[in-house]
Amino acid sequence: MQHKVIDVKDVVIRFAGDSGDGMQLTGTLFADSSALDGNGISTFPDYPAEIRAPQGTISGVSGFQVHIGSEAVNTPGDFCDVLVAMNPAALKANAKWAKPTATIIVDTDSFDDTNMAKAGFKTDNPFTELGVEDRTLLVCPITTLTKESLKDSGMDNKSIVRCKNMFTLGMCFFIFNKELDNTYAYLEKKFKKKPELIEPNKKVLFDGFNYAANIQAAPNTYHVAPAKKEKGTYRNINGNQATAWGLLAASEKSGIPLFCGSYPITPATAILEELALHKSLGAKTLQCEDEIAGICTAIGAAYAGNFAVTTTSGPGLSLKSEALGLAMIAELPLVLVDVQRSGPSTGIPTKTEQTDLNQALYGRNGECPIMVMAAHSPSDCFEKAFYAGKFALEHMMPVILLTEGFLGNGSEPWRIPSMKDYPEIKAPRITSCDGPFKPFERDPQTYVRRWAVPGTKGLEHRVGGLEKAPAGNISSDPENHEMMVAARAKKVALTANDIPEIKVIGDPKAELLLVGWGGTFGHLLAAQEQLVSEGRSVALAHIDYINPLPKNTAEVLAGHKTILVCELNSGQFADYLRAKLPQYKYEQLNKVQGQPFIVKDIVDAAYKFIK
Amino acid sequence: MKYTAQDFKSDQQVRWCPGCGDHSVLASLQKALPIVADDRNYDLERFVFVSGIGCSSRLPYYMNTYGFHSIHGRATAISTGIKVANPNLSVWQACGDGDALAIGGNHFIHAIRRNIDINIVLFNNRIYGLTKGQYSPTSPLGKITKTSPYGTVEHPFNPGSVVLGARGTFFARGLDSELKLNTEIFQQSAAHDGCAVTEMLVNCVIFNDGAHKDISDRAYRADRTIILRHGEKMIFGANNDKGLILDRNNELQVVTIGVDGVTEADILVHDAHTPNTGLHSQLIDMKYPDYPVALGVIREVRDATYDDRVRDQLNDVAAKSSIHCMEDLLHSGATWEVK
Numbered sequence: 023m024q025h026k027v028i029d030v031k032d033v034v035i036r037f038a039g040d041s042g043d044g045m046q047l048t049g050t051l052f053a054d055s056s057a058l059d060g061n062g063i064s065t066f067p068d069y070p071a072e073i074r075a076p077q078g079t080i081s082g083v084s085g086f087q088v089h090i091g092s093e094a095v096n097t098p099g100d101f102c103d104v105l106v107a108m109n110p111a112a113l114k115a116n117a118k119w120a121k122p123t124a125t126i127i128v129d130t131d132s133f134d135d136t137n138m139a140k141a142g143f144k145t146d147n148p149f150t151e152l153g154v155e156d157r158t159l160l161v162c163p164i165t166t167l168t169k170e171s172l173k174d175s176g177m178d179n180k181s182i183v184r185c186k187n188m189f190t191l192g193m194c195f196f197i198f199n200k201e202l203d204n205t206y207a208y209l210e211k212k213f214k215k216k217p218e219l220i221e222p223n224k225k226v227l228f229d230g231f232n233y234a235a236n237i238q239a240a241p242n243t244y245h246v247a248p249a250k251k252e253k254g255t256y257r258n259i260n261g262n263q264a265t266a267w268g269l270l271a272a273s274e275k276s277g278i279p280l281f282c283g284s285y286p287i288t289p290a291t292a293i294l295e296e297l298a299l300h301k302s303l304g305a306k307t308l309q310c311e312d313e314i315a316g317i318c319t320a321i322g323a324a325y326a327g328n329f330a331v332t333t334t335s336g337p338g339l340s341l342k343s344e345a346l347g348l349a350m351i352a353e354l355p356l357v358l359v360d361v362q363r364s365g366p367s368t369g370i371p372t373k374t375e376q377t378d379l380n381q382a383l384y385g386r387n388g389e390c391p392i393m394v395m396a397a398h399s400p401s402d403c404f405e406k407a408f409y410a411g412k413f414a415l416e417h418m419m420p421v422i423l424l425t426e427g428f429l430g431n432g433s434e435p436w437r438i439p440s441m442k443d444y445p446e447i448k449a450p451r452i453t454s455c456d457g458p459f460k461p462f463e464r465d466p467q468t469y470v471r472r473w474a475v476p477g478t479k480g481l482e483h484r485v486g487g488l489e490k491a492p493a494g495n496i497s498s499d500p501e502n503h504e505m506m507v508a509a510r511a512k513k514v515a516l517t518a519n520d521i522p523e524i525k526v527i528g529d530p531k532a533e534l535l536l537v538g539w540g541g542t543f544g545h546l547l548a549a550q551e552q553l554v555s556e557g558r559s560v561a562l563a564h565i566d567y568i569n570p571l572p573k574n575t576a577e578v579l580a581g582h583k584t585i586l587v588c589e590l591n592s593g594q595f596a597d598y599l600r601a602k603l604p605q606y607k608y609e610q611l612n613k614v615q616g617q618p619f620i621v622k623d624i625v626d627a628a629y630k631f632i633k
Numbered sequence: 634m635k636y637t638a639q640d641f642k643s644d645q646q647v648r649w650c651p652g653c654g655d656h657s658v659l660a661s662l663q664k665a666l667p668i669v670a671d672d673r674n675y676d677l678e679r680f681v682f683v684s685g686i687g688c689s690s691r692l693p694y695y696m697n698t699y700g701f702h703s704i705h706g707r708a709t710a711i712s713t714g715i716k717v718a719n720p721n722l723s724v725w726q727a728c729g730d731g732d733a734l735a736i737g738g739n740h741f742i743h744a745i746r747r748n749i750d751i752n753i754v755l756f757n758n759r760i761y762g763l764t765k766g767q768y769s770p771t772s773p774l775g776k777i778t779k780t781s782p783y784g785t786v787e788h789p790f791n792p793g794s795v796v797l798g799a800r801g802t803f804f805a806r807g808l809d810s811e812l813k814l815n816t817e818i819f820q821q822s823a824a825h826d827g828c829a830v831t832e833m834l835v836n837c838v839i840f841n842d843g844a845h846k847d848i849s850d851r852a853y854r855a856d857r858t859i860i861l862r863h864g865e866k867m868i869f870g871a872n873n874d875k876g877l878i879l880d881r882n883n884e885l886q887v888v889t890i891g892v893d894g895v896t897e898a899d900i901l902v903h904d905a906h907t908p909n910t911g912l913h914s915q916l917i918d919m920k921y922p923d924y925p926v927a928l929g930v931i932r933e934v935r936d937a938t939y940d941d942r943v944r945d946q947l948n949d950v951a952a953k954s955s956i957h958c959m960e961d962l963l964h965s966g967a968t969w970e971v972k
Contacts, residue, residue, distance in 0.1 A: 058969050204967075248971075257968045267962065274959045281718050283710075300962065301947045302954030306717055308943075311743040315710040318703070318740070322683070322714025325701055326722065330714070348704050437971075438963045476681045476699035476715070476722050484643075484693050486702030487686075495645065496694065 026242045027199055032062075032091030033246060034099030035194060038116045039108030041075045041084040044187035048106075049086025050433075051191055055204040057258040057435045060248025061090040064544060065260075066098030066618065067431045071288070071372045078132075078140035083115040090198075092247040096544035098432065100620035104197065106190055108132060108164070110141035110148055117152040125158040125240060127193060129186065131165035158240070162233070164189055171229040175222040185226045192230020199245045202227060254437045261429035262289070264403035264436070265333075265359055266296035270303050271404070272357075272411025273329050276447035280305040281328040283319030285312055285338065288371045289427040290361035293333040313341035317358065321345060324354040325485065327451070327475030329415060333359040335427075336378045337368065339385070346420055347386045350510065352485040353462070353471050355414040355449065359407070359423045361430045362540075364616040373616025374428035376540050376590040382422045383569055383598065389507045391514045393417075394569040395521075396424040398543035401436040403429060406566065408444060415449040417517055418470050424568075426541040426590075428618050449473055452481070459483050461494040462506070469513035518570040524578045528554060528561030534632045535582040536562045537608075539595055542588060542619055549624035558632050568595070571602060579606050584631040586611055588624055636667040640677060643697040654809030654835025654844075655689050655756060661812050662696070662725075662754075665819035673723070673823060680723050683712045685737060687729035688763050689756035689835075706737030709744045712751045713939075720940040723823065724751040731761050734770040734790050745799035747939040748827045752819075755792055755832045760841035778840075792832045793917035793931065797910050803829035804917065805930040809836055810849060814860060814928060821930050827938050847921040859925040861916065863905040863933065866897065869925050876900035877924075885915045887924060905933040 035052065039045045046067055053065045068085040075082030089099035101121045107113035109132040120126055126149075138148065149155040168186040175182065195202060206224055213219040234240075259267075273280035282305065284294040298307040306328070310316045317332040324330035334342065339360045349356045362378045364370035382394045393413055397406040403425055410423040450465070452472045459481040462471055474481035483494050489506060491497040526535075528550055538546045543564050553560040563578050565571065579585055579599075587596040588611040596608045611627040613619055641663040649655045666680065680698040684690035686705035693700030699722075703711045712726045733741045733755050744751065760778065761767040767780040771792065775784040796804045803825045807815040815833070822829040834845045843849075848857040859869035859877070867877040868890070878899055880886040888895045904912075916927045956962050 301950040318710030319714035322711035323718035326718035484700035
């Protein structure tokens with residue numbers, strides 16, 4: 023049979039195996055290599071909470087989906103063209119995601135009676151049982167081949183078996199006509215301190231590639247052309263890294279050193295880890311004794327004149343709520359990043375959701391409005407983290423930035439911006455003033471107070487959680503309290519003058535307006551594009567700034583037959599819009615499964631409202 | 634002197650109850666700080682007072698310095714952030730026994746463990762005053778309060794033991810009525826590079842009057858307390874004839890000079906600087922009626938501070954790193970060009 027290389031627009035590959043099988047690394051390497059080839063990429067790691075969940079079971083399956091395209095891709099893809107299943111449980115958990123035309127690669131060595139039983143198969147033909155027997159099946163003895171490949175490496179058996187993911191990666195590289203060089207370079211760097219592991223890993227990758235070639239693993243192999251992209255220098259970035267970098271960028275633009283007080287929590291920890299790396303940019307990171315200390319050390323640092331940051335996920339936001347009120351009443355700049363995960367309580371900690379919106383908007387005692395904004399893609403985390411810093415520092419207030427596990431762990435190619443394209447950040451710092459310093463005296467236009475930091479001669483003053491009069495003294499006066507409550511709220515509301523307006527994608531008067539916020543953007547955009555290509559009148563309004571809403575929100579929502587608010591919760595943003603803009607009727611599409619939307623969810627929901 | 638006590642007084646009226654022990658602690662602070670400013674060459678704007686919630690936590694409002702009255706239990710975390718952000722500041726913290734040892738216990742022990750260079754003044758009146766009379770983590774076993782009408786059934790903390798358990802480098806104990814001693818302690822606290830904890834035994838005239846009456850009354854205070862100073866003999870008593878020795882079990886014992894052949898030479902010399910916690914622990918534990926209660930600086934040992942280590946690491950990494958601005962960072966690692 024003549025081997026052909028077929029050009030395809032995009033493909034989706036899902037790597038699945040035991041949580042110890044190295045599927046996250048395999049997927050990441052495939053994504054990075056594709057990114058370097060110039061493909062559009064979007065990734066979705068989907069892994070269990072346990073570091074090494076019970077071997078061979080469904081609950082222990084770790085997955086990593088990569089979508090690569092010859093154009094920019096907006097989502098990690100609904101269904102996959104290639105499914106790699108390293109054991110029966112991985113096959114069982116992921117078979118439903120395989121397209122009818124998919125190729126399924128399995129390691130037949132792991133399909134023994136024990137593993138079949140652990141995965142709950144009732145017959146000895148897993149493919150028939152799952153109804154995927156008609157897919158292209160590559161049933162390969164991957165473990166055996168890996169052992170054979172490395173039998174002279176001098177490595178022990180356990181270490182050899184751990185290399186089977188590299189063998190699989192080599193096979194995938196063949197199927198998609200990828201060069202091995204990028205991954206060779208990566209392996210050389212990764213094992214710099216264990217050089218004895220470099221050659222065996224390269225060898226097994228190479229052998230996997232050749233094996234696939236020799237068995238004619240696929241009747242045809244595929245080539246995804248580089249995406250046509252704007253000129254520039256690109257890199258691959260995930261949302262948590264982008265968030266950390268955006269914060270560092272705000273620090274640089276403001277000339278104010280960054281301080282991050284945090285406590286490790288999935289899926290936000292990588293932001294603290296990333297910031298901890300960059301001491302050369304003057305960033306101080308303090309891994310605290312708990313979430314409360316995370317925000318309180320940050321508040322102390324803000325009072326002392328640093329750009330204060332605390333990073334967390336939902337349960338941590340709960341713990342920080344009292345202190346967030348303190349930052350708000352003391353009117354100190356602070357960025358709180360909440361990388362949302364499935365809740366309530368511990369919930370499903372490694373899975374993504376948008377269920378902290380209400381908590382971010384309302385979760386404090388007293389009248390305590392806080393600016394809330396959300397990032398809509400992994401690379402947008404950079405942009406939003408930068409602006410969260412800008413708003414916090416320029417408006418002397420805490421800002422909550424909502425991202426999601428899906429964004430934090432997901433990655434995409436990113437055209438590296440120039441710092442010259444970002445605005446200056448001018449905090450209202452003062453070093454002297456006429457007359458005695460009144461800490462809560464406000465700018466009449468913006469309602470922003472001035473920032474005098476300890477160490478500044480003559481501006482000594484006290485702040486705190488007790489209500490104050492503008493001069494800074496404690497006040498229990500009823501009228502003063504009401505005036506201060508209103509002034510603090512107005513300060514937040516006035517930021518609407520500085521936030522960008524919503525840009526509707528598609529016809530601004532479309533019959534159906536999809537409304538979303540946060541990490542659902544890619545799926546909503548893909549759905550909107552599909553619906554429009556089918557000739558339907560559909561537009562998308564994706565809202566990044568939630569409190570306050572952009573000034574043109576009412577105008578954007580007007581004139582549609584249907585407004586469909588799509589979100590990964592039970593309707594928190596829809597309810598918020600009902601409260602803020604009750605003149606419109608809001609339909610809802612909700613999903614609370616700890617999983618992102620798939621494009622089909624949205625398209626199917628849209629069909630109900632539009633023919 | 635560059636400053637007087639008056640310079641440290643704010644224009645706010647002090648609102649503690651008449652007879653509250655906090656008044657004299659405030660007075661000794663305002664007396665000590667001008668001396669500290671001279672000793673350390675600090676200007677007024679370098680002092681920051683931080684507090685949590687409770688009666689004593691009102692203190693920052695009475696100081697004419699930078700101040701932050703925060704939320705219950707969190708003063709230590711706020712102080713930590715302030716000091717790390719700007720190590721040049723002289724950070725002082727006022728907190729109560731409930732604030733530091735109950736709701737804020739976690740921050741308290743970790744600040745001590747890290748040896749962050751702050752001065753913690755722990756006002757211990759063994760009661761919750763601002764909430765009107767509930768037992769605290771330092772109320773003695775059996776204490777009858779509004780929330781323990783039949784007496785508490787739990788052992789109290791000894792704050793000094795908590796400090797030692799967290800590898801504290803400085804612990805002192807003062808008494809509200811000992812103005813001169815307190816002033817001396819605050820000077821040493823300021824001079825200590827590291828986390829300095831001073832337990833101030835204070836009376837609460839309203840909800841726990843006589844909180845420390847076993848030792849505080851002037852009539853017998855000299856016989857029931859011992860003021861420890863580094864390098865000096867552990868001698869006490871109205872007649873300066875009592876002292877402390879170690880018995881054959883290496884336990885502290887009170888002796889009288891001139892009785893049973895005991896001479897002044899037999900009396901222990903206080904060594905606050907030894908890292909060994911053994912004797913410090915025994916001194917901290919001394920209780921009436923078996924022993925005099927130890928006052929003064931009981932422990933003051935040297936160790937690197939957290940804030941110094943943060944700064945040093947920052948400088949070390951910066952010296953070695955090739956990334957010095959955002960543009961460097963953005964272009965670091967794997968990138969590719971699209972032309």
